[in-house]
Amino acid sequence: MLLIPGLILSVIFLVLPLAIMVVVSLYTTAPSSTGYLPIFTVENYIAFFTSPQTSVLLFNTFSLAFIAAITCFIFGFPLAYFLTFHIKSATFKNYVITLLIVPFLIDWSIRTVAWIAILGKGGIINFSLMSLGLIKEPLEALLFSRNTLYIIWLQTYVVFMEFPIYLAMNRIDPDLISAAKVLKAPPLRVVYDIVFRLSLPGIMAGFIFVFVSTLGDFITPNLWAGGVQTLGFSISRYAANFLWPYASVLSTMLLIIALVIMYVAFKVVNIKKLFYE
Amino acid sequence: MKVLEAKNLTKWYGKEVLALNKVSFEVDEGDFFVLIGPSGCGKSTLLKVIAGLLDYEDGELYLKGTEVKEIPPHKRDISLMLENYALFPHMSVYDNIAFGLRMLAKDRSEIDKQVKESLKLVGMEGFERRSPLELSGGQRQRVALARAIVVNPSVLLLDEPLSHVDYRLQRKLMEELKLLHKRLGTTFILTTHVQEHGLSLAETLMVMNTGVIEQLGKPDDIYARPATVFAARFVGDINLFSGEVVGKRNGRYTVKTELGDLQASAEGDKDYSGHKLAYGVRPEAVLIGRDASQCENHIEAKSVSTYYFGNSVECLFEARGGLSVRVNMAPEAATLPTGGESVVGWYAKDAILIEKPSVIEGLNIEEVIYGK
Numbered sequence: 001m002l003l004i005p006g007l008i009l010s011v012i013f014l015v016l017p018l019a020i021m022v023v024v025s026l027y028t029t030a031p032s033s034t035g036y037l038p039i040f041t042v043e044n045y046i047a048f049f050t051s052p053q054t055s056v057l058l059f060n061t062f063s064l065a066f067i068a069a070i071t072c073f074i075f076g077f078p079l080a081y082f083l084t085f086h087i088k089s090a091t092f093k094n095y096v097i098t099l100l101i102v103p104f105l106i107d108w109s110i111r112t113v114a115w116i117a118i119l120g121k122g123g124i125i126n127f128s129l130m131s132l133g134l135i136k137e138p139l140e141a142l143l144f145s146r147n148t149l150y151i152i153w154l155q156t157y158v159v160f161m162e163f164p165i166y167l168a169m170n171r172i173d174p175d176l177i178s179a180a181k182v183l184k185a186p187p188l189r190v191v192y193d194i195v196f197r198l199s200l201p202g203i204m205a206g207f208i209f210v211f212v213s214t215l216g217d218f219i220t221p222n223l224w225a226g227g228v229q230t231l232g233f234s235i236s237r238y239a240a241n242f243l244w245p246y247a248s249v250l251s252t253m254l255l256i257i258a259l260v261i262m263y264v265a266f267k268v269v270n271i272k273k274l275f276y277e
Numbered sequence: 278m279k280v281l282e283a284k285n286l287t288k289w290y291g292k293e294v295l296a297l298n299k300v301s302f303e304v305d306e307g308d309f310f311v312l313i314g315p316s317g318c319g320k321s322t323l324l325k326v327i328a329g330l331l332d333y334e335d336g337e338l339y340l341k342g343t344e345v346k347e348i349p350p351h352k353r354d355i356s357l358m359l360e361n362y363a364l365f366p367h368m369s370v371y372d373n374i375a376f377g378l379r380m381l382a383k384d385r386s387e388i389d390k391q392v393k394e395s396l397k398l399v400g401m402e403g404f405e406r407r408s409p410l411e412l413s414g415g416q417r418q419r420v421a422l423a424r425a426i427v428v429n430p431s432v433l434l435l436d437e438p439l440s441h442v443d444y445r446l447q448r449k450l451m452e453e454l455k456l457l458h459k460r461l462g463t464t465f466i467l468t469t470h471v472q473e474h475g476l477s478l479a480e481t482l483m484v485m486n487t488g489v490i491e492q493l494g495k496p497d498d499i500y501a502r503p504a505t506v507f508a509a510r511f512v513g514d515i516n517l518f519s520g521e522v523v524g525k526r527n528g529r530y531t532v533k534t535e536l537g538d539l540q541a542s543a544e545g546d547k548d549y550s551g552h553k554l555a556y557g558v559r560p561e562a563v564l565i566g567r568d569a570s571q572c573e574n575h576i577e578a579k580s581v582s583t584y585y586f587g588n589s590v591e592c593l594f595e596a597r598g599g600l601s602v603r604v605n606m607a608p609e610a611a612t613l614p615t616g617g618e619s620v621v622g623w624y625a626k627d628a629i630l631i632e633k634p635s636v637i638e639g640l641n642i643e644e645v646i647y648g649k
Contacts, residue, residue: 178330179363181350183377184428193376197367 076161168202575622
């Protein structure tokens with residue numbers, strides 16, 4: 001009974017729009033006021049599966065999101081590890097956590113543009129390298145490349161990776177680590193066999209958070225990664241040109257693939273363990 | 278041969294808490310060494326220091342003649358069973374036990390053989406595929422024990438192995454631990470806060486109190502001749518009265534206490550004449566009624582309450598000045614109704630004189646005895 005208001009809201013604001021999107025993806029494109037006619041067709045999907053552009057889009061989108069998630073894990077895991085097991089002072093822990101949240105208190109555009117001061121033509125890095133005489137011309141690739149994109153995404157999303165891992169690690173009984181040490185496990189084995197394996201639900205949750213967020217982010221890649229073609233950006237372009245059905249096809253496909261990946265991930269790792277015993 | 282030796286071992290938690298205060302002792306190879314003391318006395322800390330899980334600030338610790346300060350836990354020839362067992366929840370019983378062997382890079386068939394053997398040793402065959410989460414407390418304990426012994430350490434440390442299982446299981450596990458110790462011949466170091474466990478398991482007993490050793494020796498020696506009031510209280514039950522030695526005649530001291538002048542045998546080299554000390558007698562050495570009248574020490578007392586334990590009965594008597602005397606006797610001897618007047622008494626040879634309240638300096642013996 002108490003679930004009914006929530007259920008109604010979910011249907012109105014989540015299920016209904018998605019259903020409309022799926023329906024529109026099956027309409028026929030036509031030069032009408034809405035850009036389509038309510039005549040059902042699968043032509044849009046045929047176009048999607050036959051277009052040579054599709055594979056490029058899919059590969060770009062998913063590889064960017066995947067690498068972003070991996071990058072966030074590479075930084076987020078050790079951070080969570082040190083925060084949980086090596087930093088005893090609660091005050092210091094709070095400082096670190098606050099620092100991680102600070103980028104969220106700053107507007108997206110400012111946060112992103114701030115990187116120009118660091119990576120840009122006259123930015124700190126180029127300036128330093130030129131002053132040291134290591135390079136003669138400023139490096140343009142610093143600012144506009146996929147690496148820049150990963151750095152910006154890392155700054156933005158590492159906290160989504162770090163928090164669930166931190167949560168999972170806090171649930172690990174320190175005695176398990178002691179037991180592993182006494183049972184002759186060298187330090188790296190302790191990290192892998194105990195800490196990594198027991199924080200897998202957190203890692204998986206973090207991975208999904210970062211993966212899904214970067215999957216849907218179409219402005220940042222377009223702005224910083226030197227015009228790399230992503231699904232998100234294509235959707236915005238088609239939508240801007242009133243090609244609603246094709247934009248809907250791309251959206252639906254993105255949604256389906258993301259759902260499949262999440263389903264598989266949930267099957268492999270029991271994320272519930274993050275919250276219950 | 279000594280397998281473990283600690284010299285002035287000192288461990289601080291932060292700047293305030295001194296967990297181990299210049300602890301020195303030796304453990305012989307093959308010994309069943311029991312650390313006993315109340316919670317917070319530093320016994321678990323000592324085990325963790327020996328295992329290498331905690332560092333120590335001062336002193337020396339030798340394992341088989343080698344100073345181990347710089348040796349990390351995984352390179353020490355030691356195994357530890359933790360108080361909460363710390364079984365890996367994401368691994369099966371088999372993988373839990375095999376863990377240590379895999380770290381030692383044994384080959385598969387060897388691991389398989391040893392895991393099976395150790396499971397048999399603790400009576401847990403057939404549980405290989407189970408998750409530790411599905412096991413009962415007693416079963417978890419057995420798996421933890423198997424996991425600790427399978428790596429065949431020189432010293433096996435057991436932190437409170439009996440504290441989380443019910444009474445009946447405790448007795449069974451005590452027997453099993455003793456048998457296991459005999460069969461393996463490994464040095465066992467066990468901690469407990471329960472005196473019966475300490476007394477019955479130990480070949481050597483070490484009584485600890487807030488970071489210091491109160492007494493170290495054979496359990497029966499400590500029981501018969503406690504060095505301090507603390508040790509006397511922690512190992513067995515005892516009636517204690519504060520007193521002063523006022524005379525020595527015919528190999529006997531006369532001790533002036535609030536119960537009157539009491540007699541105690543004067544044995545040993547030390548002369549207690551004129552000393553303020555604790556006069557003690559174990560409850561089972563106290564007699565009542567006609568038997569008591571024949572003792573050198575006897576006083577009139579009133580029965581206050583009776584506790585029935587099945588194989589024995591404990592009577593609490595109130596003597597002069599409100600001092601209580603506890604008497605432990607066979608059930609058939611406990612015929613006195615509660616509230617009845619009687620005589621309680623004991624022989625001078627059963628009296629225990631204890632000079633120091635504790636090895637910790639600066640304590641007032643009277644305050645320690647009467648808890649004022």
